[in-house]
Amino acid sequence: MTESPILWEETVQPAASWSHVLKRGTCLRITDVEGGANAGALFYNFECPTERFNMPDTLKAQHIARLTKGFVLYSDMGRILCSITDDTVGWHDPLGGCSNAGQVKAKYGEARYQEHRNQYYRNGHDSFVGELGKWGLGPRDLTSNVNFFSRVDVAADGAITFHAGNSAAGAYVDLRAEMNVLVILNTCPHPLDPSPQYNPKLVQLAIRRVPAAGPDDPCRVSRPENGRGFTLTERYFL
Amino acid sequence: MTLVESKLDPNDAVYRHVIPAGEPWMHELRAGQYFRIVDLGGNQAVDTLFYNAHDYSDRYSAQDTIQSQGNLYLTTGTQLKSTGGTVLLTIVADTCGRHDTLGGACANESNMVRYSIEKRYMHACRSSFLKAVIEWGQGMDKRDIANNINFFMNVPVTPEGKLTFEDGISEPGKYVEMRAEADVIALISNCPQLNNPCNAYNPTPVEVLIWDGPRG
Numbered sequence: 001m002t003e004s005p006i007l008w009e010e011t012v013q014p015a016a017s018w019s020h021v022l023k024r025g026t027c028l029r030i031t032d033v034e035g036g037a038n039a040g041a042l043f044y045n046f047e048c049p050t051e052r053f054n055m056p057d058t059l060k061a062q063h064i065a066r067l068t069k070g071f072v073l074y075s076d077m078g079r080i081l082c083s084i085t086d087d088t089v090g091w092h093d094p095l096g097g098c099s100n101a102g103q104v105k106a107k108y109g110e111a112r113y114q115e116h117r118n119q120y121y122r123n124g125h126d127s128f129v130g131e132l133g134k135w136g137l138g139p140r141d142l143t144s145n146v147n148f149f150s151r152v153d154v155a156a157d158g159a160i161t162f163h164a165g166n167s168a169a170g171a172y173v174d175l176r177a178e179m180n181v182l183v184i185l186n187t188c189p190h191p192l193d194p195s196p197q198y199n200p201k202l203v204q205l206a207i208r209r210v211p212a213a214g215p216d217d218p219c220r221v222s223r224p225e226n227g228r229g230f231t232l233t234e235r236y237f238l
Numbered sequence: 239m240t241l242v243e244s245k246l247d248p249n250d251a252v253y254r255h256v257i258p259a260g261e262p263w264m265h266e267l268r269a270g271q272y273f274r275i276v277d278l279g280g281n282q283a284v285d286t287l288f289y290n291a292h293d294y295s296d297r298y299s300a301q302d303t304i305q306s307q308g309n310l311y312l313t314t315g316t317q318l319k320s321t322g323g324t325v326l327l328t329i330v331a332d333t334c335g336r337h338d339t340l341g342g343a344c345a346n347e348s349n350m351v352r353y354s355i356e357k358r359y360m361h362a363c364r365s366s367f368l369k370a371v372i373e374w375g376q377g378m379d380k381r382d383i384a385n386n387i388n389f390f391m392n393v394p395v396t397p398e399g400k401l402t403f404e405d406g407i408s409e410p411g412k413y414v415e416m417r418a419e420a421d422v423i424a425l426i427s428n429c430p431q432l433n434n435p436c437n438a439y440n441p442t443p444v445e446v447l448i449w450d451g452p453r454g
Contacts, residue, residue: 050380055300056342059401061351065340066399076364076383078347091399095310095340097301100323125321139295140381142321154395158311158336160304191305229351 004209012039014200015122017131017186020207021046022177024237027085027210030185030203032149035169037201038190039148040098040124042132043073043081044182049137051077055094055144061225065154067092067146070222072178072229079233080226081181083219085210086174089167093147095160098124099191108198121198127186135182148173149203150190162192176210176219178233239335239407242314244415246272246449253448259441260361260430262370266291267418270451273327274415275426277334277390279442281406283429284389285343285363287382288318288326291421294378296322300339300385310395312337312387318416321384326422331415334408338393340401343367343386344431353433366427374423388429389414391436403436417451 007026011033012018022028030039045051054076058064062071069087072080084092104123111121124145132141149167152160175183189200213220213230220230248254251274257263259282267273275284290296302319304310312318314332317325342348343363350358364383371378390408395401430441 054342054348054385056340056385057345057348057351060341060393060403061348063401064399065395065401074348074351076345076347078345078351095301095304097299097305100302102323125323139321144299144301144385154310154397154399156397158309158395160308160310192308225351228355231355232347232350 002211006206006208009206012187012203012205014202015188017127019131019184022181022183024177024180025209025212026207027174027176029172029174029206030148031172032167033204034201035167037167037187037203038150039203040186040188041146041148042128042184045075046180046182049182051075052143053081059094062223065095067094070218072219072226074229079236080178080229082175082177084173085176089149089171089173091151091166093150093152096147096152096190096192098128098145099188100125103191122188124186124188127188128184131184147190152192162190162194241333241335242331243333244331248447251447251449256443256445257426257428258443259428261428262366263426264370264374265424267422267424269418269421271418272415272449272451273418274413274447275389276413276445277408278410278444280409281390281437282442282444283391283437284444285427285429286387286389287384287425289423290320290324291423294382296320296324297384298326303339312339325419327416327418329414330417334390334412334414336392336407337414338388338391341388341391341393343427344429349433360432361430363427363429367425370425406436
């Protein structure tokens with residue numbers, strides 16, 4: 001099977017939430033249209049959502065603390081939820097987590113719906129919980145999230161700082177689904193973004209059908225661990 | 239790294255228990271109590287989770303803990319934060335100096351990925367976690383096995399974004415001590431990993447101690 005044209009496109013507005021069951025054999029492109037976006041994302045096996053993205057397994061299987069092309073997102077069950085098949089950014093953050101209501105209020109003040117309509121201040125935690133709720137999931141299903149387009153620098157003593165200007169206008173990342181993956185996404189600002197203004201950015205989404213990972217797939221051969229990860233994922237569908 | 243000793247006397251502890259390698263331990267801590275974990279044999283991985291005792295969906299969060307202190311490594315002064323923003327415990331003494339919360343827990347499945355598919359049948363932490371939460375009951379199950387702390391483990395991140403498992407910096411008798419800031423449930427898997435040099439391929443027992451806080 002060859003790659004299809006774009007099946008559909010959608011714009012996720014600034015600080016908004018989105019979810020979709022990304023089918024095995026399709027690819028989600030997330031584009032940072034204006035530069036400086038943050039797309040917080042969680043991933044679940046749609047057929048059994050207790051199987052979910054596992055940040056530690058993803059990092060230690062690949063000896064990484066950043067995400068880019070050639071790496072994969074592991075579930076807690078030794079399977080690959082998504083592969084990163086293309087990336088023009090080079091660094092996506094798996095460490096920083098999401099913001100919460102108290103933090104957003106302390107940093108930016110209050111902006112309620114009553115006065116600000118759909119420009120009211122939303123936070124990562126409540127956005128994740130709200131979108132998870134639509135699928136019958138809840139706070140117990142919250143786990144470590146990925147922050148696409150953001151980068152956190154780590155000093156020798158472990159201190160972490162937000163890396164400004166990580167992602168330019170037009171930057172994109174491609175996620176190829178290796179399972180039927182429930183993606184929960186929001187465009188709230190990164191929790192460590194030092195900007196004193198609440199300034200969330202939109203992202204553009206595009207989905208297309210793509211060929212399955214072949215024997216020489218760059219994500220499969222990037223590490224021996226990933227070869228085994230693909231084998232275990234393929235066995236799940238036998 | 240700054241090492242901080244505790245003034246608490248083990249003879250005054252209200253609870254003492256040795257957890258053999260490969261076994262789970264789950265216990266309630268009341269707000270104000272002090273909780274110490276002692277690395278009896280040195281460089282033993284103590285995989286640990288905490289829950290708000292009044293709402294198990296509010297549980298230890300590695301990312302919230304890292305983010306709120308602006309540092310990846312846990313040591314004296316670290317507030318262990320929950321997904322709901324609760325401070326569950328504060329580390330008040332630490333004679334090891336650095337603890338990991340990125341390496342997670344070993345599992346049958348992650349051992350298959352990391353080492354070889356034949357490793358499936360070796361005992362692993364997440365099986366201990368699962369056994370403990372199911373026996374604890376109260377509706378707890380696999381969804382409650384969050385990303386944990388690895389006390390006494392050294393998992394540095396490089397500026398280039400690599401994650402490395404370095405030789406341990408702990409040794410026999412080193413300990414970490416926390417004050418419970420809320421009523422919490424502590425869950426430990428004393429790690430049975432035999433595939434990783436971080437514990438010299440030799441999992442060993444650890445001791446847990448609890449003291450009541452100062453009265454008044």
